[in-house]
Amino acid sequence: MLVLIGVLLVIVGFAIRLNPLVVVTVAGIVTALLGGLNPVQILDAFGSGFASSRSVTIFVAVLPVVGIIEFFGLQEQAKTLIGKLAKLTAGRVLLGYLAVRQITAAVGLNSVGGHAQTVRPLVFPMAEGAALRRYGHVPEHIKERIKAHSAGADNVGVFFGEDVFVAVGSILLITTFVDTTYHLHLEPLQLALWAIPTALAAFLIHGFRLLRLDKSLDKEYRKLEATEPAVAGEAK
Amino acid sequence: MINVEAVYWFIGILFIAWAALIMRDPNHPRRWGSSAFWGLLGLCFFYGTWVQAGTAPGWILGIAVLVLVALAASGQLADGRAKTSTGEQREAFAARFGNKLFIPALTLPVVTVILVLLAPVLNIGKTPILDPKNTTLVALAIGAIVAAVVALLILRPKHPLTPVFESRRILESIGWAALLPQMLSTLGILFTKAGVGTAVSTLATGVMPKGSLLAAVIVYCVGMFVFTVLMGNGFAAFPIMTAAIGWPVLVQQFHGNPPIVFAIGMLAGFCGTLCTPMAANFNLVPSALLEMKNKYGVIGAQLGTAFPLLVVNTALMYFLAF
CATH class of the missing domain: 1.20.120 (Four Helix Bundle (Hemerythrin (Met), subunit A))
Structure with a gap:
């Protein structure tokens, strides 16, 4: 049971925002000491663990092609495509973005989106603009909800899209770990394939919730108009 | 046969190339620390081949890994913000190439999947061309190289090494976090051993x-x-x-x-x-x-x-x- 201190160290270290590399290394050393390994064995464990985990870093092999298409305007082109969603309602803008984000992540293009790259400059303003067009004004608490859902669509899209792509850390971490520990032999592609049912479920569940967001906003505005008709009227 | 170790050597070469680019950049805020970090990481990918085969001691690699962590934790690593195309240039390129920009990106998964599916029949004599134990990884590395070549052919940059320059920019923006997944994987193996x-x-x-x-x-x-x-x-x-x-x-x-x-x-x-x-x-x-x-x-x-x-x-x- 004492070895669980290592898990606790990871939790505490991440919670107080120490450099994650240091947290992971210290937790590893402490756990190994508690597990009865001597210093040379610990270094050995780090070395052989690193050597057998090299596949996890294979994502860097994809950087050259992503780099050159970014140089030639990949993100700008993606923004143009996403911009075509602008005529929809807030929930549908986000649904469209969810689809784009999930599909591009599934083919390895994680970098076309992101909170700094697309959510803040593009997705939120478009969703907010859609609400403004439909309702005439966007009070602060509704703005807050649209912001939260803009970031949420990005996270759900990328989390449940990227696992369909084989060169992603989580897939290779699985194969590395089970191949090293249990002498199995799993192909990353098999795992990526079995990520597809969850990817579809994530799209259906989150997509449904985004469509419901439109209905819930309709209701919210009806309530607003009923309680403070003057303010709502003025803003129009 | 193309072995998975060849893939790791390819990655090692990339890291060393990026380290060399950083070393040659006089405006880099942490020129020496950064190039030492990426260069050492590259060497670890080569040395790992013999550790994995059991023909070289693992503790040497263990020390190297701790040095990498120390370099990253002591702030020796910085983003050199390598020069790239400007916003206006990118807009102009995007207008010119349009959705063609997605072709190289799609090449990668398509080539990978095709190679994996064909792997059982790709043989020279009786030797398979792709490492049968790591087909996906080898196929992926080949897919990545083919995709970069396709990108060069479609986009025709002034310098043929543009993919290497531009990937250095992305790598530096990721910084030490690029090493984190592999360290977490190492931790997982250690946890299980203990x-x-x-x-x-x-x-x-x-x-x-x-x-x-x-x-x-x-x-x-x-x-x-x-x-x-x-x-x-x-x-x-x-x-x-x-x-x-x-x-x-x-x-x-x-x-x-x-x-x-x-x-x-x-x-x-x-x-x-x-x-x-x-x-x-x-x-x-x-x-x-x-x-x-x-x-x-x-x-x-x-x-x-x-x-x-x-x-x-x-x-x-x-x-x-x-």
Whole structure:
């Protein structure tokens, strides 16, 4: 049971925002000491663990092609495509973005989106603009909800899209770990394939919730108009 | 035969090339520390070949890994912000190439999948061309190279090494975090060696009704979820829950199909990532970026997806893997 201190160290270290590399290394050393390994064995464990985990870093092999298409305007082109969603309602803008984000992540293009790259400059303003067009004004608490859902669509899209792509850390971490520990032999592609049912479920569940967001906003505005008709009227 | 070690050497060469570019950049804020970090990392990819084969001592690589962590933690690493195209240039390029820009990107998965499917018949004499033990990884590396060549042919940059220059820019913007997944994987292996999984297994089997497959699937999925919430990422949770339940109970005892159990197990963990402030990059940074009043607002918007999806994952595992 004492070895669980290592898990606790990871939790505490991440919670107080120490450099994650240091947290992971210290937790590893402490756990190994508690597990009865001597210093040379610990270094050995780090070395052989690193050597057998090299596949996890294979994502860097994809950087050259992503780099050159970014140089030639990949993100700008993606923004143009996403911009075509602008005529929809807030929930549908986000649904469209969810689809784009999930599909591009599934083919390895994680970098076309992101909170700094697309959510803040593009997705939120478009969703907010859609609400403004439909309702005439966007009070602060509704703005807050649209912001939260803009970031949420990005996270759900990328989390449940990227696992369909084989060169992603989580897939290779699985194969590395089970191949090293249990002498199995799993192909990353098999795992990526079995990520597809969850990817579809994530799209259906989150997509449904985004469509419901439109209905819930309709209701919210009806309530607003009923309680403070003057303010709502003025803003129009 | 193209061995998976060739793929690691290719990655090693990339790291060393990036280190050389940084070393030649006089305007880099941490020129020496950064090039030392990426260069040493590249060398580790070569040396790892012999460690993996058992012909070289692992502790030397262990020391190198600790040096990498020390370099990163002591702030020797910085983003050199390599020169790239300007915003206006990119707009102009995007207008010119349009959706053609996506062709190289799509080449990568298409080539990878085709190679994997063809691998069983790609032989020279009786020797397979692609390492049969690591077909996907080898196919992926070839796909990445083909995609870069396709990009060069379509986009025709002034300098043929543009993919290398531009990937250095991305790598430096990722910084030391590029090493984190591999370190988490190493930690997972270490945890298992030290018996963390067995300890969690003892705790889990205490609450689990014996002989019930459904209970075991639920404990594995919910365990992945909880550990991911606590540790902020599924990578750290996976080895623990897999050593505790996934392998000994679901695969060995109930004969679950390993790729299905593990793939869906990890995705159950991702549901936890949607719910935890520990995953700051995904859940707290955006609320700051969007200037939200409630910094947990993003998590709030995600809970309604995370919980049903966790249930779906549990059901998918139960019905598909057994």
